[in-house]
Amino acid sequence: MTRIGHSVPRLEDRRLLTGTGHFVDDLHLPGTAHMRIVRSQHAHGRLVSVDTSGAAALPGVVLAVGARGFNRVPRIPIRLQLTEDTLEEYLQPVLAEDEVRYVGEPVAVVLAEDPYLAEDAAEAVAVDIEPLEPVLDAAGDGATRATTLEFGYGDIGEAFTSAAHVVEIEVAIGRHAAVPLENRGLVAELDPDTGVLTLHGLTKVPHFNRRVLAEMLGMDLELIRFTTTDAGGGFGGRGELYPEDCLAALMATQLKRPVKWVEDRGEHLVASNHSRQQVHRLRAAVTAEGDLVGLDAEIIHDNGAYMRTHGVTVAELTATMLPGPYRLAAYRARVGVMLTNKTPAGTYRAPGRYEGTFARERLLDTIAAELGMEPVEVRRRNLLVAAELPLNRGLATLGTEVVIDAGDPIGLFERTVAAAEFDRWGGGPTGPDPDIRRGRGIGVFMEKSGLGPYETARAELGDDGRVTLAVGGTSLGQGIETVMAQIAADRLGLDPSDITVIHGDSDRVPDGVGSWASRSTVVGGVAVARAAAGLAAEITSLGASRLGTSAEAAKLDSGRVVDTATGRSVDLAEVASEARRQGRTPGVDEVFHVDHMTYPYGVHLAEVEVDAGTGGVAVTRYFVGYEIGRSVNPRLVEGQLLGGVAQGLGGALLEEFRYDENGQPLSTTFMDYLVPTAMEVPDGIGLLVSEEWPADNDLGVRGAGEGGITGVGAAVANAVADALGDPTAARSLPVEPQRVVRELEGGGTG
């Protein structure tokens, strides 16, 4: 029986549709103290004093304290350590000690009996900061260079000496971020009898965070438990270990009562990881015919005030994935990882690829314009063909070699432009309004997915005959329970709804690597498939002995073990009872290791209408072609792609964290930070989900989580430049109306 490849209904839906989901703020533990963070109002300054006495005197206040009020805890370490330099001096303390480096940095913590009182008390904390000059331009003189990354292969000098054309562009990607609809939150609870500290609500990488917290708090690992809650979207930003999480845990151990911290949206927009902000200076060496033979990239990455848990991940991925699915003989990239007095940065869905795809695809359109070619022709000349794969890029990323495993990028490109009828898009006036100009754009991209090093799964048969699956991945709303249940159901011949999926609970799942980097289905799915197959064999053998036959003569079919000779059968509850009789617990643990990633790729196509009067950009048509290898649940894959496109449109047209000249954030509400609504997302986005090139894993799957967003900035910006008939336009994201108007007035590139 196969359950893979079908759009089975999601197991998660019922609870989420009836209001019985279980998000962290829904947890009401008796005796809870509510935590509120006091944050720096200055972008940069010397922290002279934090006076909490006024707050502590207010009714209902349990504790109010600054960094000097308790023993120092270590700074939060980098989770993805990719450089030899540990970058220790740039790590963020849980509370600012002597200096504040961005507006929103935690300087004190207040706990009260009620969240309203905690907010009152936070306002009564007197924070004295002596302002210092803020650094806001990562490319400017004052920015601190945390590190420089260099990558490359081939003879770059020769490529440029022999090139017929050298094409240069400079592009900028705006600061925006994951911004899930649920703000961050955590409930920390210390059991005074057992000494066990339980943390509810830190989804994504619970096992890693558990190890780090144990070290930071000086506690035994066994005394820290993580449990799972529903999570209102992740997209890279949620679930990393933030200062506030450490503070909540610390306060719970000190106060010996539950501590609840739930941030508000204003806090989220200045305190949760920002992302994306980079400037790319790209030089391309191109032959007379339009073949790309060399690429030289100089990238400035604005990481904000500190190095947080992602370390240099975004910067590294930008450089190592920049060549995309193109033939490229010589490559060199230098990335300056710079620190400024803005909110620290981390990953956001398709980190480094959204940025790099935008830069590279704007470059390709510029090459096309300078050589008098059509944008589709430049791609046709340079995209990799099936026979060139596998291709070892001679680059390494996230500790793995970049080996583009299998596929046919040029083939997918042709199928996508044909399916969308792209040749009919864009071009010319749209109607009676002469100010409306229509254009079309392409964003071809390469993704990566299935990062190891391993994932865990345990499949077991409970006493009641129900199968439980404990998986190392976590749920951020993507549907992991359904997908894992489908894979296990396939191997066990059951219905997905017969299977209970447990995740994120360190008591039930002792180890796991978590859900990020489009890895859950690719790596976790294989672990589940193998564990479930093992359990199926065990069930068959137990059932056979109950039936008095051999395992070879029995088969597992639709929840029963059948004696193929006699047709007699037993159900899973009887199998479970047979196991008890034999003193066995039917269960299989699987740890699936993998040392390489798999590289999906795709094509985004956009059509826009630009209003030359207002500079407004409306996306009128959109199409995504994506090579998935194999879909476990096609509807969920579509959901990932469509949701990704909408988020990508935000970064392309609307979303930006702006700062004034003093480093004061200007995007602190949803009135200023514009998440796309249904009106900004075009109806009827077209999809071509290709399953032609299975990956070399048990399931053939490639990651689906990020390809929906990767090419949006590129395709939209290319379409705007096309609409304006100016290849130098739309070189900054987001493509805002005021920039478009400036470009139309000839006021320089945006």
Added chain:
Amino acid sequence: MSTEPEPESVTVEFTVNGETRRVDIPPRRTLADVLREDLHLTGTHLGCEHGVCGACTVIVDGDPVRSCLMFGVQVSGAEIETVEGLALPDGSLNDLQRSFSEHHGLQCGFCTPGMLMLGTAYVRRAVAADRASVREVVSSNLCRCTGYQGIVDAVCDLVCSGVEATITPDPRGNGEGEALDTPVPAGES
């Protein structure tokens, strides 16, 4: 900053999902917090607390409202509906809930209760709507996961065909003819 003692609570009586409730509510407490904290109806979510995202949308006297922008003391005598009241008496999902699941109109589910309550108020009044008007109504609320297509499909399934959907009825009887305070498509209101 506030150092004054909190003003006295006010006892307020109202109906939630058909049940009469009496709650002592401090004047500054929002309706959302009354529902979530006092009545433990945690299906209503808070995404921004400044009236933009719509995750906290509930129905008050037939109209979809942002419960984060309303004070609890304002609902004296009102009829309130939340996501917890949508399912049919036997516990099965109503047409709109089922449609959301069928069209993959939810992923993380955080915006879903607000979308469902917005959709409920709309479906009760919309007659033979089209995709464009559904899209405009859905644009009242934010969703970060789905890209809206599944949500628009789900709502449209109930109102675009012209066939009347079976949806949790308005507890006050028929809401027809009243204007919807959320954006109503041109030509619809």
